[in-house]
Amino acid sequence: QQQVKQSPQSLIVQKGGISIINCAYENTAFDYFPWYQQFPGKGPALLIAIRPDVSEKKEGRFTISFNKSAKQFSLHIMDSQPGDSATYFCAASNDNQGGKLIFGQGTELSVKP
Amino acid sequence: NAGVTQTPKFRILKIGQSMTLQCAQDMNHNYMYWYRQDPGMGLKLIYYSVGAGITDKGEVPNGYNVSRSTTEDFPLRLELAAPSQTSVYFCASSRQGGPYEQYFGPGTRLTVT
Numbered sequence: 001q002q003q004v005k006q007s008p009q010s011l012i013v014q015k016g017g018i019s020i021i022n023c024a025y026e027n028t029a030f031d032y033f034p035w036y037q038q039f040p041g042k043g044p045a046l047l048i049a050i051r052p053d054v055s056e057k058k059e060g061r062f063t064i065s066f067n068k069s070a071k072q073f074s075l076h077i078m079d080s081q082p083g084d085s086a087t088y089f090c091a092a093s094n095d096n097q098g099g100k101l102i103f104g105q106g107t108e109l110s111v112k113p
Numbered sequence: 114n115a116g117v118t119q120t121p122k123f124r125i126l127k128i129g130q131s132m133t134l135q136c137a138q139d140m141n142h143n144y145m146y147w148y149r150q151d152p153g154m155g156l157k158l159i160y161y162s163v164g165a166g167i168t169d170k171g172e173v174p175n176g177y178n179v180s181r182s183t184t185e186d187f188p189l190r191l192e193l194a195a196p197s198q199t200s201v202y203f204c205a206s207s208r209q210g211g212p213y214e215q216y217f218g219p220g221t222r223l224t225v226t
Contacts, residue, residue, distance in 0.1 A: 031211075041220075043217030045217065049212070099212070
């Protein structure tokens with residue numbers, strides 16, 4: 001019940017296209033859902049995050065869509081650029097359980113010029 | 114402001130050897146974490162600490178030990194290294210748990226042969 005399942009494992013998108021990465025969770029107590037971006041040889045860095053009281057959050061070309069009833073959330077990257085090529089991790093946490101992040105398996109995104 | 118620093122960057126250990134991975138942060142963060150990252154598996158929490166003198170187990174603590182004597186430092190000790198501990202190790206810190214950004218170090222790539 002603590003798992004966060006992420007798909008796809010890898011994704012290839014043409015420059016200018018839309019990249020979509022999906023995550024699903026089981027624990028309805030999760031109340032914070034961040035996305036982290038990791039470039040090769042670097043540590044992950046927070047990209048964008050959402051709380052379950054809203055269905056969408058947008059920051060520039062990055063949007064999180066959140067479906068509480070389906071227990072799913074997704075990251076949309078509009079106008080994808082080669083510089084977006086990285087590994088993306090979704091995660092979830094619950095304040096009542098110490099706020100520890102449970103990470104998805106990761107998606108390796110490659111944006112072709 | 115160096116953020117989260119980790120040493121060494123790379124290390125090769127023989128089976129049965131021991132070593133300590135160093136982690137330090139200069140952001141005066143209370144929470145610190147150790148993760149391991151394996152291909153296709155995401156990040157798994159090994160141990161975490163909510164303050165000096167307080168540590169607790171994460172998802173995969175077996176074969177590891179930690180201590181937190183100061184706010185700044187959070188070393189991870191590997192005793193009797195095994196090939197299953199071959200991984201990339203990341204240290205992270207955050208002001209608090211839950212919906213607070215975790216700042217990651219650059220990682221230590223460890224190979225046990």
